Amino acid sequence: GQSLEQPSEVTAVEGAIVQINCTYQTSGFYGLSWYQQHDGGAPTFLSYNALDGLEETGRFSSFLSRSDSYGYLLLQELQMKDSASYFCAVRDRGGGFKTIFGAGTRLFVKA
Amino acid sequence: EAGVVQSPRYKIIEKKQPVAFWCNPISGHNTLYWYLQNLGQGPELLIRYENEEAVDDSQLPKDRFSAERLKGVDSTLKIQPAELGDSAVYLCASSLTGGNNEQFFGPGTRLTVL
Numbered sequence: 719g720q721s722l723e724q725p726s727e728v729t730a731v732e733g734a735i736v737q738i739n740c741t742y743q744t745s746g747f748y749g750l751s752w753y754q755q756h757d758g759g760a761p762t763f764l765s766y767n768a769l770d771g772l773e774e775t776g777r778f779s780s781f782l783s784r785s786d787s788y789g790y791l792l793l794q795e796l797q798m799k800d801s802a803s804y805f806c807a808v809r810d811r812g813g814g815f816k817t818i819f820g821a822g823t824r825l826f827v828k829a
Numbered sequence: 830e831a832g833v834v835q836s837p838r839y840k841i842i843e844k845k846q847p848v849a850f851w852c853n854p855i856s857g858h859n860t861l862y863w864y865l866q867n868l869g870q871g872p873e874l875l876i877r878y879e880n881e882e883a884v885d886d887s888q889l890p891k892d893r894f895s896a897e898r899l900k901g902v903d904s905t906l907k908i909q910p911a912e913l914g915d916s917a918v919y920l921c922a923s924s925l926t927g928g929n930n931e932q933f934f935g936p937g938t939r940l941t942v943l
Contacts, residue, residue: 749929749930751931753932759936760920760936760937761872761920761922761934763932763933766929768929805871809930813885814877814884815930816885817930817932819872819873821869822869
């Protein structure tokens with residue numbers, strides 16, 4: 719079967735850097751995505767990694783290590799508006815490229 | 830460009846009643862997803878369509894849930910009869926085939942079953 723693990727909560731200070739880790743188990747790994755969701759809002763796409771390495775998009779970066787079945791989302795220069803839930807999602811070849819979401823990490827940014 | 834549209838935004842029904850949700854994906858997106866999201870959890874896939882074909886409905890409780898995507902555009906998800914445990918947010922998303930599989934989500938329908 720497939721499973722994803724990410725911390726349930728992370729707290730950080732405004733202006734700091736925070737890393738949200740995601741480990742996964744899947745038989746047909748194809749790619750790892752990250753989504754952000756504010757309370758009461760819809761998930762919004764942040765990044766996608768299919769190959770090992772770091773992808774940078776502004777203040778957000780995402781990293782993947784396929785050999786370690788591990789990825790992380792790095793948020794720099796934290797702002798209060800970054801307080802939200804962050805989901806990693808694995809794209810798996812099984813089921814015709816099914817996407818499986820983790821349970822999410824709730825990020826609290828303090829002043 | 831208009832995003833994914835869902836209606837209604839909120840629905841309160843009594844158990845054993847039927848309920849239906851509607852989704853209009855982004856124009857040109859041939860892949861449509863219905864997810865269920867419980868509080869504090871990630872979205873869980875119910876069904877995925879490629880055009881009008883349901884290519885993954887393995888997680889859809891078919892005894893009470895049904896879905897259709899006529900003409901490969903908008904879609905309807907139905908529950909009949911609803912149970913207390915069906916209270917959740919029902920999210921619709923759409924994407925283009927291939928690429929990075931970026932999924933665009935609608936605002937969701939918050940269902941409360943009393």
